[in-house]
Amino acid sequence: MLSAAILTALTTVAATACTSDNGTATTGTKRTTDKPIPVVNWALPNAPASLDYAKSYDNNSTGAVMSLVTEPLERVSSTGEFTPNLASSVAQPNTTTLVYRLRSGVKFSNGKEMTAQDVAWSIEHFTAETAQTAALGQKVGSVSVTGPLEVTVKLKAPAPTARAGIALATLVEDADFAKAHAKTLGNAGTAPIGTGPYKLASQTAEKITLVRNPRYTRTRPPADKVVFSVIPDDTARQLALRSGSVDGGPVTNRKSVAQWKAIPGATVYAAPSLSQDFLAMDVTRAPFDDVHVRRAVAHSVDIAGIMKAGFDAYARPMTGLVPAGELAGVAGSQKSAETFLSGLPQYELSEAKAKAELAESAHPQGFSTTIEYVKDYLWQELTVLNLQRNMRPLGVKITPKPVTANEWYAKFYQHGLTGITLPFGFGASYPDPASLLGKLVGEANIGPQKINIANWTTPEVDKAQQVVTVAGPRAPRWTAAKTILTEVADQVPYIPLFTEDEVYALGKGLAFDKSGITSFDLSNGSWIFSLKPTACPCVPAHPTRRPGLPTRAFATHPRRLVRSIGTPLPPATCETH
Incomplete structure (x- = not known):
């Protein structure tokens, strides 16, 4: 799934300050240690449709698992900062060339040494037109081996997000193994072979187990084993x-955050993101080929009510198709972007205005449609039911159809979703309008593996889309972005809903050694390095008692109650769970 955020901790659980002889570090109010973690069990909201990221581009499932097995060339953060990984350095001698210089001595888990040929094949694999990961729009024209440890990528155009797209999408695999299992790559028994800190030990529909890769020689993450348990329901994950x-795992029902916080020892991490939820209408199919029908739908969505009921305080309404953070780079500042977005036409909830728009359409008496939504996301069900109720007086019959996330994604990437759809958690791969705005519109983005799910464009939008998606001076790209946003607000192929916070929870005994994790961290594997065991809370040390006093005292271990009469009590100690 396409998603990105800069995560900060909203809530942490305080821990008693302890003295320890094993070395601890304090992160916020959590104290962490460098001790190993025997096993980490992370909950997945859905099972990966495939362990080949090119076939299942979903950060929260496939990305979270496979980024620990198959590594990226470099890691990119939601603020656009790059960190070397399998590539020791990346050069960009001109606007259409990227040169990757690779680490030497890196081995796959099967013992084979990683070569430039493996990297070149992997980039081609993940940027192929048939790959779901091609939705990042890397615009790769050719990939060639230009040295023993060097790969050069030539772009079709100066794409401002090409480097970030390759960093996010390309998880390097053993090319020989992948080619030998081309038809079944990613299925049970033929998972890609990688260079990461872990390798696949077992895989079922309910559980995926990773164990340490003995050939991984760089800094090791604390966990000896990582188990991924598939638990689609948010309440079941909480239990x-x-x-x-x-x-630990994601909190998909933001209304339940208070319940997660109430779990003894749990820590909830949340923060605003660049991700967005919106409603899309296929303009190539009746009745949504009629702009008045689309405006009637826009006037029938109670965005504020859905946001409150579905997210509580963990979302904000959007005034344009993308958040201001995605536009700030070309707008000059976040404030400039916010000012422009707030001036766009807004479609407030109004039955009278919806009825007036429908009366001007080719369907004044109403119509019927079915909306497929992901049943595990509360806000989607709320949105469908809200539309169903609000449009019933207009003669519109809406039939809700709940589906799984994997069913939804399979149809989405093949443009098999028609009528009204509810894309969710879409986020910029880089803080630039080329990252998402430039992919949601335009003739070039209509078709399988592309994300113009509304199948919408205009001549003006096509021209602007070509400017937005090509590197160049800021001013013309901002003008082009404003053209697209203005046209979307007028023609309503999309209805912006809200940008939601990313929320994750950790249980007792674990903490992140930074403010939290993002979907970027999940998809590039860095989250597992940030996961640390916490130091046990301690009872303060007791003074030595005088002999002969028949009173009881308690030793300081929180799990044992020990009587001690007439003897000195040991000092407080900490122990890792």
Whole structure:
């Protein structure tokens, strides 16, 4: 799934300050240690459709798993900062060339040494037109091996997000193995072979187990084993964290955050993101080929009510198709972007205005449609039911059809979703309008593996889209972005809803050694390095008692109650769970 955020901790659980002889570090109010973690059990909201990222581009499932097995060339953050990984350095001698210089001595888990040929094949694999990861729009024209440890990428055009797209999408695989299992790559038994800190030990529909890759020689993450448990329901994940059967995972129902926080020892991490939720209408199919029908739908969505009911305080309404953070680079500042977005036409909830728009359409008496939505996301069900109720007086019959996330994604990438659809969690791969705005519109983005799900464009939008998606001076790209946003607000192929916070939870005994994780961290594997065991809370040391006093005292271990009469008590100590 396409998503990105800069995560900061909204809530942490305080820990008693302890003295320890094993070395601890304090992160916020959590104290962490460098001790190993025998096993981490992370909950997945859905099972990966495939372990080949090119066939299942979903950060929260496939990305979270496979980024620990197959590594990226470099890691990119939601603020656009790059960190070397399998590539020791990346040069860009001109606007259409990227040169990757690779680490030497890196081995796959099967013992084979990683070569430039493996990297070149991997880039081609993940940027192929048939790959879901091609939706990042890397615009790769050719990939060639230009040295023993050097790969050169030539772009079709000066794409401002090409480097970030390759960093996010390309998880390097053993090319020989992949080619030998081309038809089944990613299926059970033929998972890609990688260079990461872990390798696949077992895989079922309910559980995926990773163990340490013995040939991984760089800094090792603390966890000896990582188990991914597939738990689609948010309440079930919460109960699993409470019982200790999982150690962490995403919070998909933001209304339940207070319940997650109430779990003893749990820590909830949340922050605003560049991701967005919106409603799309296929303008190539009746009745949504009629702009008045689309405006009637826009006047029938209670965005504020859905946002409150579905997210509580963990979302904000959008005034344009993309958040201001995605536009700030070309707008000059976040404030400039916000000012422009707030001036766009807004479609407030109004039955009278919806009825007036429908009366001007080719369907004044109403119409019927079915909306497929992902049943595990509360806001989607709320949106469908809200539309169903609000448009019923207009003669519109809406039939809700719940589907799984994997079913939705399969149809989405093949443009098999028609009528009204609810794309969710879409986020910029880089803080630039080329990253998402330039992909949601335009003739070039209509078709399988592309994300103009509304199948919408205009001559003006096509021209502007070509400017937005090509590197160049800021001013003309900002003008082009404003053209697209203005046309979308007028023609309503998309209805912006809200930008939601990313929320993750960790159970007792674990903490991140930074403010939290993002979908970027999940898809590039860095999250597992940030996961640390916490130091046990301690009871303060007791003074030595005088002999002969028949009173009881308690030793300081929180799990044992020990009587001590007439003897000195040991000092407080900490122990890692």
